[in-house]
Amino acid sequence: MPPHLYTHLALALILLISSPPCASAATTDTLAAGAGQALAAGDKLVSRNGKFALGFYKPALPAGSKLVGNVTSPGWYLAVWFNMIPVCTPVWVANRARPITDAEMKLAKLKLSQDGGGNSSLAVVVSNGTGSIVVWSAQADAATTTMNSTTTAVLLDSGNLVLRAPPNVSLWQSFDHPTDLAIPGMKFGWNKRTGVERRGTSKKNLIDPGPGAYSVQLNSRGIILSRDDPYMEYWTWSSVNLAYKMIPLLNSLLQMNAETRGFLTPYYVNNDEEEYFMYQSSNESSSSFVSVDMSGQLKLSIWSPSAQSWKEVYAQPPDACTPFATCGPFGVCNGNADPFCDCLESFSRRSPQDWELKDRSGGCVRNTPLDCPSGDRRSTDMFHAIARVALPANQQRQDNAATQSDCQEACLRNCSCNAYAYKDSTCFVWHSELLNVKLRDSIESLSEDTLFLRLAAKDMPVSSANSSRGKPAAVAAAAAAAAGVVGFGLLMLFLIRRNKSKCCGVPLHHSQSSSGIAAFRYTDLSHATKNFSEKLGSGGFGSVFKGVLSNSSTPVAVKRLDGLHQGEKQFRAEVSSLGLIQHINLVKLIGFCYEGDKRLLVYEHMVNGSLDAHLFHSNGAILDWRTRHQIAMGVARGLSYLHESCRECIIHCDIKPENILLDASFAPKIADFGMAAFVGRDFSRVLTTFRGTKGYLAPEWLSGVAITPKVDVYSFGMVLLEIVSGRRNLSEAQTSNNYHFDYFPVQAIGKLHEGDVQNLLDPRLHGDFNLEEAERVCKVACWCIQENEIDRPSMGEVLRVLEGLQDVDMAPMPRLLAAIAQRSHV
Ligand SMILES: *[C@@H]1O[C@H](CO)[C@@H](O)[C@H](O)[C@H]1NC(C)=O
Ligand SMILES: *[C@@H]1O[C@H](CO)[C@@H](O)[C@H](O)[C@H]1NC(C)=O
Ligand SMILES: *[C@@H]1O[C@H](CO)[C@@H](O)[C@H](O)[C@H]1NC(C)=O
Ligand SMILES: *[C@@H]1O[C@H](CO)[C@@H](O)[C@H](O)[C@H]1NC(C)=O
Numbered sequence: 001m002p003p004h005l006y007t008h009l010a011l012a013l014i015l016l017i018s019s020p021p022c023a024s025a026a027t028t029d030t031l032a033a034g035a036g037q038a039l040a041a042g043d044k045l046v047s048r049n050g051k052f053a054l055g056f057y058k059p060a061l062p063a064g065s066k067l068v069g070n071v072t073s074p075g076w077y078l079a080v081w082f083n084m085i086p087v088c089t090p091v092w093v094a095n096r097a098r099p100i101t102d103a104e105m106k107l108a109k110l111k112l113s114q115d116g117g118g119n120s121s122l123a124v125v126v127s128n129g130t131g132s133i134v135v136w137s138a139q140a141d142a143a144t145t146t147m148n149s150t151t152t153a154v155l156l157d158s159g160n161l162v163l164r165a166p167p168n169v170s171l172w173q174s175f176d177h178p179t180d181l182a183i184p185g186m187k188f189g190w191n192k193r194t195g196v197e198r199r200g201t202s203k204k205n206l207i208d209p210g211p212g213a214y215s216v217q218l219n220s221r222g223i224i225l226s227r228d229d230p231y232m233e234y235w236t237w238s239s240v241n242l243a244y245k246m247i248p249l250l251n252s253l254l255q256m257n258a259e260t261r262g263f264l265t266p267y268y269v270n271n272d273e274e275e276y277f278m279y280q281s282s283n284e285s286s287s288s289f290v291s292v293d294m295s296g297q298l299k300l301s302i303w304s305p306s307a308q309s310w311k312e313v314y315a316q317p318p319d320a321c322t323p324f325a326t327c328g329p330f331g332v333c334n335g336n337a338d339p340f341c342d343c344l345e346s347f348s349r350r351s352p353q354d355w356e357l358k359d360r361s362g363g364c365v366r367n368t369p370l371d372c373p374s375g376d377r378r379s380t381d382m383f384h385a386i387a388r389v390a391l392p393a394n395q396q397r398q399d400n401a402a403t404q405s406d407c408q409e410a411c412l413r414n415c416s417c418n419a420y421a422y423k424d425s426t427c428f429v430w431h432s433e434l435l436n437v438k439l440r441d442s443i444e445s446l447s448e449d450t451l452f453l454r455l456a457a458k459d460m461p462v463s464s465a466n467s468s469r470g471k472p473a474a475v476a477a478a479a480a481a482a483a484g485v486v487g488f489g490l491l492m493l494f495l496i497r498r499n500k501s502k503c504c505g506v507p508l509h510h511s512q513s514s515s516g517i518a519a520f521r522y523t524d525l526s527h528a529t530k531n532f533s534e535k536l537g538s539g540g541f542g543s544v545f546k547g548v549l550s551n552s553s554t555p556v557a558v559k560r561l562d563g564l565h566q567g568e569k570q571f572r573a574e575v576s577s578l579g580l581i582q583h584i585n586l587v588k589l590i591g592f593c594y595e596g597d598k599r600l601l602v603y604e605h606m607v608n609g610s611l612d613a614h615l616f617h618s619n620g621a622i623l624d625w626r627t628r629h630q631i632a633m634g635v636a637r638g639l640s641y642l643h644e645s646c647r648e649c650i651i652h653c654d655i656k657p658e659n660i661l662l663d664a665s666f667a668p669k670i671a672d673f674g675m676a677a678f679v680g681r682d683f684s685r686v687l688t689t690f691r692g693t694k695g696y697l698a699p700e701w702l703s704g705v706a707i708t709p710k711v712d713v714y715s716f717g718m719v720l721l722e723i724v725s726g727r728r729n730l731s732e733a734q735t736s737n738n739y740h741f742d743y744f745p746v747q748a749i750g751k752l753h754e755g756d757v758q759n760l761l762d763p764r765l766h767g768d769f770n771l772e773e774a775e776r777v778c779k780v781a782c783w784c785i786q787e788n789e790i791d792r793p794s795m796g797e798v799l800r801v802l803e804g805l806q807d808v809d810m811a812p813m814p815r816l817l818a819a820i821a822q823r824s825h826v
């Protein structure tokens with residue numbers, strides 16, 4: 001033990017608690033058992049490299065905070081922090097749930113203490129001579145080993161506080177008990193032998209490191225981000241994805257970023273003993289951490305010496321509104337706004353101070369209580385319509401309300417009712433706090449849910465006050481038109497092809513074996529595409545260019561995304577879906593470029609272009625039946641893989657002939673994952689953004705219920721019919737002629753019921769097809785386009801039918817289609 005320790009202890013006693021948090025004289029890296037060996041307020045252990053310190057600190061308000069007066073931290077904490085950084089940043093907190101009060105701090109010490117039996121522990125003890133309280137203690141992790149007088153506590157260069165017994169046995173380490181963040185070298189995961197799962201939990205607020213609402217853990221199911229109370233898992237990555245895709249992807253992302261390039265390396269280890277995620281830094285003088293922050297996102301932060309502040313360089317999930325209920329009860333989240341959290345109309349922050357400290361769990365409260373009359377008097381409350389909104393969690397169906405005004409009345413009659421929504425002839429009410437309300441993205445939004453928020457009459461915003469009482473609001477009429485009974489407004493939404501044709505028809509060609517995806521520099525891609533000279537296609541999101549990679553002579557298709565916001569979303573969707581999976585029937589993403597405002601994606605180039613060109617605009621050879629059947633099965637295989645084989649289900653959301661590419665041998669590959677969505681296996685996550693293309697859209701997109709893979713099944717059914725007929729289900733000419741649909745799916749089901757399959761097939765086949773196969777394809781297509789998603793088969797079942805391994809009955813005529821058929825006969 002270094003002799004100067006005693007001097008420092010003496011000095012520390014004099015300084016006592018007068019020193020500011022996170023700053024004091026440096027001493028040693030080791031604390032041993034025995035007399036005089038203790039750490040009091042103002043003392044610290046410093047790792048040999050000087051980078052980390054262990055001691056007591058009291059969190060202070062960040063510099064420049066608007067909060068003044070008596071907003072103070074709950075107390076003192078034993079913590080390890082970055083010692084060479086002027087912004088106090090703890091990386092580990094011992095007693096996070098049990099702060100030490102100012103009075104206690106005068107008597108508190110960290111020491112290795114022995115009990116009568118010779119056992120010892122590292123503990124924070126408040127002792128006044130007559131009695132003592134153990135505020136926190138570290139127990140040896142292995143039950144068989146105990147600490148004794150030879151045990152020491154060492155703060156290693158990595159920032160890990162380790163309890164050691166000679167010669168070199170680790171009994172306990174702080175890295176095994178994470179607080180809210182991980183630093184390089186710390187294993188984050190679980191031990192398969194002991195079952196111990198490490199869990200990071202966010203801080204409560206900026207000055208209270210106590211456990212907050214959001215947690216991250218890695219267990220047998222993968223990485224899980226969840227929120228407590230109510231418990232909700234809102235983000236998961238399966239282990240399979242971690243190993244083969246997440247790490248290469250993260251590597252590429254870290255390479256792309258100038259702040260992390262070349263020195264941060266992620267690792268993922270999965271063996272018989274343990275499974276963990278870790279990252280290493282090869283630059284000793286850099287400082288970084290990955291934390292689960294108070295808003296529920298995982299963030300990688302790097303210290304910027306020039307700015308003298310932490311910089312967030314990466315966040316997952318990227319959308320700040322994904323973490324469940326991040327704005328708290330009666331809050332509303334808007335990912336495009338800054339700040340992204342606000343209160344609902346006529347609500348105010350329950351505690352402005354907590355919000356300022358980044359703790360929004362208290363959410364918002366009504367400005368005026370609701371009017372809850374007893375007896376027969378009708379409540380005077382009104383409803384404020386909030387359009388384009390993702391409805392809150394925990395809705396209740398109100399069964400006995402047939403119309404919107406019934407629904408409104410039902411809500412008004414019960415004083416615990418806070419809001420209602422009426423869609424698809426169904427009434428939904430909310431009796432508890434409104435959680436997870438999100439404003440929808442206006443750019444992609446087509447179907448728009450409207451939430452009717454109950455407010456006291458005097459709180460009604462002026463603009464909607466005169467129209468919202470007693471009768472359904474004028475605003476509601478629009479919603480009713482979209483969500484109401486079978487009306488033409490609704491039908492048109494399905495049937496009209498969207499004007500916005502995205503960059504489709506990307507001809508790509510497959511090559512190259514797989515091993516992660518590459519990050520390209522903009523200049524390389526500019527060179528590869530001869531300065532973006534050979535355009536293959538274009539659309540609302542950008543253009544696609546042909547190119548050749550110079551080092552491998554690989555022909556590629558380069559998609560350049562335009563439009564800052566939408567381009568970014570597309571980019572992230574594609575990279576996080578296609579970047580992580582591989583299948584013979586999914587187009588391969590070779591790499592990307594992420595530089596400044598440049599967002600480019602590099603795919604394998606497919607020589608035969610997209611399916612729509614061959615089906616609808618062919619002036620050369622037409623696809624024969626065998627090829628069409630192979631294409632149908634290939635697409636079914638690709639989709640079935642997306643839905644069922646990945647641990648995390650991916651819904652493509654935009655299946656149409658334009659997004660099915662054909663390689664040299666006409667094998668199909670599904671492309672354009674710009675709208676793809678990850679959903680948990682239980683489909684509890686409701687998509688927040690409307691996606692897809694009219695003509696291929698499943699009806700549930702309009703009903704606001706949770707979207708499942710059955711939306712892809714619906715679109716695939718529509719594509720099957722187009723493959724069979726060689727024509728668009730709904731042509732451009734028909735679109736303009738609103739009231740006389742010659743709608744192919746209607747004819748198809750009709751003809752199928754009459755047993756007349758021949759007449760459904762593309763006349764250009766000249767009768768050269770396999771009747772049995774054709775009938776199977778038509779039958780299964782008709783099941784796929786059933787209105788009720790429960791009636792639709794899964795992609796796995798569809799595939800078995802197409803392969804002839806499973807029989808299928810005749811499908812009934814969907815109600816909606818029947819209505820169109822009737823109208824078209826008028
Ligand atoms: C300090 O806070 C307490 C309660 O949090 C409050 O009652 C008191 O008025 C505050 N004092 C000042 C000076 O702001
Ligand atoms: C020492 O600690 C171990 C494990 O905590 C316990 O089983 C044992 O009884 C303790 N011994 C004494 C003498 O207290
Ligand atoms: C000393 O601490 C003990 C335990 O916390 C407490 O019961 C006792 O009242 C304290 N004595 C004095 C003199 O503060
Ligand atoms: C202290 O414990 C270690 C192992 O935990 C053991 O190897 C050592 O012999 C013990 N020393 C004494 C003095 O009990």
Ligand SMILES: *[C@@H]1O[C@H](CO)[C@@H](O)[C@H](O)[C@H]1NC(C)=O
Nearest residue numbers: 162164165166167168169170
């Ligand atoms: C102590 O053990 C650790 C791992 O078990 C090892 O990395 C380290 O080099 C050892 N130290 C000494 C001084 O033997």
Ligand SMILES: *[C@@H]1O[C@H](CO)[C@@H](O)[C@H](O)[C@H]1NC(C)=O
Nearest residue numbers: 263283284285286287303305
């Ligand atoms: C290491 O990190 C420090 C601090 O971030 C930086 O100034 C320095 O340039 C880095 N060194 C290398 C070789 O990247």
Ligand SMILES: *[C@@H]1O[C@H](CO)[C@@H](O)[C@H](O)[C@H]1NC(C)=O
Nearest residue numbers: 396413414415416417431432
């Ligand atoms: C109001 O609704 C809640 C929740 O559905 C129910 O428990 C309660 O009984 C209702 N109150 C009245 C007066 O109907």
